[in-house]
Amino acid sequence: MRVLRFGPSIIFLRTSQMEAVKSAISRLFGVEEMPTDRAIRESREFETILFVTDEWEKETIPPDTAFLLRCHTPAVLSTVVNKRLPVEKVHVESTLIFMRIPERLEEGLQFLVKKYGGEIMDIRSAFDEGEVGDTIIGVTRKKLSSPIGPEDIERAVLIHRDFLEVYRELTIDVPLLLLKLMPGWKEITIKIYDTNKRYEENVERLMMVIEDLDLGFVVGEGWGWDYPRPFMRVPIYRLRLLTWEDPVRLKFLLKGIEYLEYRRLCDIDVFLEGKKISWTSLGDFNSKFELARAAREELEKNLSENVLERLREIEAKLVEEGAKAS
Numbered sequence: 001m002r003v004l005r006f007g008p009s010i011i012f013l014r015t016s017q018m019e020a021v022k023s024a025i026s027r028l029f030g031v032e033e034m035p036t037d038r039a040i041r042e043s044r045e046f047e048t049i050l051f052v053t054d055e056w057e058k059e060t061i062p063p064d065t066a067f068l069l070r071c072h073t074p075a076v077l078s079t080v081v082n083k084r085l086p087v088e089k090v091h092v093e094s095t096l097i098f099m100r101i102p103e104r105l106e107e108g109l110q111f112l113v114k115k116y117g118g119e120i121m122d123i124r125s126a127f128d129e130g131e132v133g134d135t136i137i138g139v140t141r142k143k144l145s146s147p148i149g150p151e152d153i154e155r156a157v158l159i160h161r162d163f164l165e166v167y168r169e170l171t172i173d174v175p176l177l178l179l180k181l182m183p184g185w186k187e188i189t190i191k192i193y194d195t196n197k198r199y200e201e202n203v204e205r206l207m208m209v210i211e212d213l214d215l216g217f218v219v220g221e222g223w224g225w226d227y228p229r230p231f232m233r234v235p236i237y238r239l240r241l242l243t244w245e246d247p248v249r250l251k252f253l254l255k256g257i258e259y260l261e262y263r264r265l266c267d268i269d270v271f272l273e274g275k276k277i278s279w280t281s282l283g284d285f286n287s288k289f290e291l292a293r294a295a296r297e298e299l300e301k302n303l304s305e306n307v308l309e310r311l312r313e314i315e316a317k318l319v320e321e322g323a324k325a326s
Contacts, residue, residue, distance in 0.1 A: 002100065002143075002144040002145060002214065003099065003100050003144070003174050003178065004097060004098070004099055004100075004144075004167075004170060004171065004174060005045050005097070005098050005144045006045045006046055006095070006096065006097055006098070007040075007043070007045070007096030007097065007098055007138065007148070008039075008040070008043035008044070008045075008046070008047045008048060008049045008068075008096065009046065009047070009048050009049070009072070009073040009092075009093075009095070010048075010049045010050075010051070010062070010092070010093035010094075010096070010127075011048065011049075011050055011051070011073060011076070011077070011090060011091070011092050011093065012050075012051045012052075012053055012057075012090065012091040012092075012093070013025075013050065013051070013052050013053070013080065013085075013087045013089075013090060014053055014054065014055045014056075014057060014087065014088050014089040014090070014091065015052065015053075015054070015055055015085075015086055015087050015088055016054070016055045016086070016088065017086045018052055018053070018054060020086060021052050021085055021086060021087060022052050022067075024083065024085050025050065025052065025067050025069075025085075026067070028079055028083060029067070029069050029071075029076075029079075031067050031068060031069060032067075033065045033066065033067055034065065034066065034067075034068060035064065035065060035066075036049075036051075036062050036063065036064055036065060036066045037149060037150050037151075038149075039066040039067070039068040040148075040149055040150055041147050041148070041149030041150070042068060042147060043068055043147075044070075046072050047068065047069060047070055047071065047072070048068075048069040048071060048072065048073045048076045049066050049067070049068055049069075050066060050067040050068075050069055050076065051063055051066050051067075052067075055088045055089065061127070061128050062093075062127060073092075077090065091132070092132040093127060093130065093131075093132070094126070094127070094130030094131060094132065094133075094134035094135060094136045094158070094163075095134070095135050095136065095163035096136045096138055097135065097136070097137050097138070097163065097166070097167060097170070098137075098138050098140060098144055098148055098153075099112075099137050099138070099139050099140070099170075100139075100140055100141065100142065100143065100144050100214075101139050101140075101141065101177075101181065102141050102182070102244070103181055103182055103244075104181045104182070105139060105141065105154060105155070107180075107181055108139065108177060108181055109139060109155055109157060111177055111180065111181075112137060112139075112157045113157060115169075115173060116137075116157070116159050116161065116166055116169070117159055117160070117161070118135075118137075118157045118158050118159035118160065118161075119157070119158050120155055120156070120157055121155070121156055121157075121158060122155065122156065123136070123138055123150055123153040123155075123156045124150065125156075125158075126138075126156040126157075126158040129158060130158050133160075133162055134158060134159065134160050134161070134163075135158075135159045135161055135162070135163040135166045135167075136156055136157070136158055136159070137156060137157045137159065137166075137170075138153040138156045139153065139154055139155050139156065139157070140152050140153050140154060141154065143213070143214035144214070145211065145212055145214060145304065146304065182244050184244065185242055185243070185244060186242075186243055186244070186245075186247060186272065187219070187240060187241070187242055187243075188240075188241050188243060188247050188250065188270055188271060188272050189238060189239070189240055189241075189270070189271040189274075190206065190238070190239045190240075190241060190254070190268065190269070190270055190271075191224075191226060191236045191237070191238050191267075191268070191269045191271070192206065192236060192237045192238075192239075192266055192267065192268055193226060193234055193235075193236045193266065193267040193269075194265075194266040194267070196321070196322065197235075198266070198318060198321065199237050201314050201317065201318055202237075202257075202265065202266040202318075203237055204314060205257050205265075205311055205314055205315070206239070206254070206257065206268070208307050208310065208311060209253065209254070209256075209257060209299065209303070209307075209311075210241065212303050212304055212307040213253070213302060213303065215241070215243055215245050215250060215253075216241045216242050216243030216244070216245060217241065217242040217243075218239055218240070218241055219240050219241070219242050220239070220240035221237070221238065221239045221240065222237075222238060223235065223236070223237060223238070224236050224237075224238045247270060247272045247277060248277060248281060248282060250270060251270040251277045251279075251282060252282045252283070252291075252294075252295050252298070253295055253298060253299060254268045254270065254295075255268075255279065255282070255288070255291050255292045255295035255296075256292060256295035256296040256297075256298065256299040256300075257296075257299070257311070258292060259288065259289065259292035259296075260292075260296075260315055260318075260319065261289075261293075262289055263319060263322070265315065265318050265319075265322075279291055
């Protein structure tokens with residue numbers, strides 16, 4: 001589960017030849033200008049949002065359109081310099097850090113202000129008022145593995161301190177903050193068993209779902225034994241997960257990778273405080289197949305495209321290997 005991640009870097013190129021610079025940026029990086037909100041929403045960690053403005057502008061207030069460049073700012077600036085683009089000045093925006101606080105958001109904001117100083121405001125005001133050397137913490141309830149647009153940032157804290165100092169302290173303080181805001185953490189155990197011993201593929205599928213849906217922290221994993229019947233011992237792979245999710249919902253979601261249509265790919269059992277959660281407690285379903293189909297639909301609505309694509313690749317391989325074995 002990710003609680004912190006960097007946002008994109010934001011830079012302004014000041015020039016008296018705006019159209020020439022925009023044309024060069026488009027040609028050199030193979031991109032087109034787009035609305036600023038869309039650029040922020042589609043950006044990923046450490047990528048660059050670039051604005052081209054008139055040379056006389058001094059404030060770092062984002063205009064309506066921007067270039068989203070899929071590379072880090074040093075590579076962008078080296079290209080601008082080495083290609084001798086007619087740029088008079090470069091201004092750099094405050095460093096943006098996204099922080100996920102899923103519950104008691106106002107208390108989390110007050111914790112940040114008390115610990116680091118700064119002022120709570122909306123994200124647009126933070127960008128308007130912040131300058132190079134400042135740090136903006138954008139607080140969201142949304143999982144950080146998904147795109148984060150301005151509309152997803154509920155509040156921001158503008159801190160007039162260098163981001164390296166703030167980030168180093170944040171990485172130490174985050175566990176304390178989460179414990180303070182969400183004391184009701186649950187530890188669950190997930191056990192995987194595969195009669196065909198394809199544990200590598202099944203553990204990868206499980207981890208992809210946990211990470212992409214931000215279901216919790218894996219705090220332990222390894223091999224073990226289970227005893228489905230007296231005097232019968234089978235090998236299992238076991239994960240211990242610290243989560244704030246409802247364990248029943250988590251069990252439901254994992255049914256979506258236990259079965260594929262009418263084919264069982266592996267056995268996945270979920271335990272809370274040593275007690276196994278039964279599939280019959282997950283809702284009014286006539287069979288495990290009906291349950292698995294509903295869980296799969298839920299997964300496919302919420303998983304990111306690249307994870308879903310990888311999941312399907314692995315599952316196609318598992319089905320093919322299973323057909324050969326039978």
